[in-house]
Amino acid sequence: MDDPVPESLRYRVRKESSGRCDLCGATKNEQSLDVDHIKPRSKGGPSVIENLQVLCAKCNRSKGNKDDTGFRFDPGERDVESGWRMVLMGSISKKLAARLRSHQSHFRQLTEQASEIGSSIRVPKDVKDIQECVEMGFDPVHAAYVSAQNLLSVFAESVSVLDEFEPYYEVAGAAQEEYMPGGPPMSPLTGSYFTTWAFFDCRFGPDKETIGTCLVDVSDLLGLDDGTIEIIRRFQESRMGIYAHCGTVDNSKCILRELVTNREFTCHPTSGYAGQEGQLWYVRLCPPLFDLVEYHLVFTTPYILIETTEADWTAYLNRSLLEASDSDASGGLNGLMKFGKSLNHWNEFVFQAYHHSQSDAIFLAGLPDVKGSLPHAT
Numbered sequence: 566m567d568d569p570v571p572e573s574l575r576y577r578v579r580k581e582s583s584g585r586c587d588l589c590g591a592t593k594n595e596q597s598l599d600v601d602h603i604k605p606r607s608k609g610g611p612s613v614i615e616n617l618q619v620l621c622a623k624c625n626r627s628k629g630n631k632d633d634t635g636f637r638f639d640p641g642e643r644d645v646e647s648g649w650r651m652v653l654m655g656s657i658s659k660k661l662a663a664r665l666r667s668h669q670s671h672f673r674q675l676t677e678q679a680s681e682i683g684s685s686i687r688v689p690k691d692v693k694d695i696q697e698c699v700e701m702g703f704d705p706v707h708a709a710y711v712s713a714q715n716l717l718s719v720f721a722e723s724v725s726v727l728d729e730f731e732p733y734y735e736v737a738g739a740a741q742e743e744y745m746p747g748g749p750p751m752s753p754l755t756g757s758y759f760t761t762w763a764f765f766d767c768r769f770g771p772d773k774e775t776i777g778t779c780l781v782d783v784s785d786l787l788g789l790d791d792g793t794i795e796i797i798r799r800f801q802e803s804r805m806g807i808y809a810h811c812g813t814v815d816n817s818k819c820i821l822r823e824l825v826t827n828r829e830f831t832c833h834p835t836s837g838y839a840g841q842e843g844q845l846w847y848v849r850l851c852p853p854l855f856d857l858v859e860y861h862l863v864f865t866t867p868y869i870l871i872e873t874t875e876a877d878w879t880a881y882l883n884r885s886l887l888e889a890s891d892s893d894a895s896g897g898l899n900g901l902m903k904f905g906k907s908l909n910h911w912n913e914f915v916f917q918a919y920h921h922s923q924s925d926a927i928f929l930a931g932l933p934d935v936k937g938s939l940p941h942a943t
Contacts, residue, residue, distance in 0.1 A: 596621030655772030777801035
């Protein structure tokens with residue numbers, strides 16, 4: 566088939582890309598570059614400048630015959646279990662990739678730290694090893710996610726001085742000051758909850774990126790191995806959810822059923838709180854790694870929802886979904902639970918709903934849209 570893109574149009578597209586791959590930022594000195602159809606010609610994509618981009622050979626091979634929904638997961642557009650819509654590298658990631666390529670010496674410490682921490686993110690390749698570790702009271706899958714979180718902390722601190730990340734630190738810094746005060750009384754937002762929100766759910770910039778998506782985007786430049794990247798990607802895909810406790814299995818695990826979708830998950834609560842059948846939990850579930858285990862991790866300290874019923878919360882979620890633009894119930898629920906109706910929607914709920922706590926669980930009362938039901942509503 567003849568190439569339908571005129572040379573003059575190719576020239577314009579290459580010029581607008583500043584001689585770099587629109588996905589990873591590679592230059593022509595690093596990879597061969599070519600003009601690509603965002604929506605493939607085989608799927609009706611026209612040869613107009615709005616449907617053209619510059620990709621390096623590596624990214625072009627990865628894209629294949631996909632349309633512009635290729636490459637990076639966009640958390641919130643699709644349900645975790647059914648698949649996520651994927652988007653091109655965001656503008657902030659592109660700027661960071663360009664910095665890493667042109668100022669490698671400046672980022673040497675970050676690269677070394679990422680490599681050092683990344684090397685600690687290892688999951689045993691034998692299922693028996695994991696089972697033995699769990700029987701000893703230590704979950705290596707949990708350890709892998711914690712190590713990934715540590716890597717994100719190093720990354721976030723390292724990029725904090727860069728101008729392109731100023732929008733992130735404006736919103737995340739304001740949220741930390743508001744919801745995680747340094748002195749008493751202690752915040753009901755736990756460290757595991759707030760950190761994962763800040764890294765994976767707090768979107769910023771014109772392309773709604775997160776710290777997690779930015780690290781995945783430049784992971785090759787930092788020398789992260791495929792296993793480490795996959796753990797970070799799955800962490801990025803995770804979200805908070807509201808679940809009904811359906812009983813315990815194997816002593817250390819419980820069955821959680823998500824409201825609205827009714828999907829059930831066998832879960833390992835990392836705080837050690839086993840809970841009771843019939844309780845409602847607000848928690849972040851992290852999926853199994855590399856198909857080595859069949860259970861999910863309850864990564865955050867469980868928030869136990871009291872003084873409300875499953876029917877109350879189901880009605881609240883359905884009311885909220887009616888306001889969402891996504892007509893798909895699972896997709897709309899995913900966006901609601903991950904990003905809320907506003908940036909601090911769920912942070913504010915936890916703050917206002919705090920009732921009491923114990924070492925391995927925190928108890929919340931009320932519904933987000935019924936102010937009179939929240940103990941600390943203002």
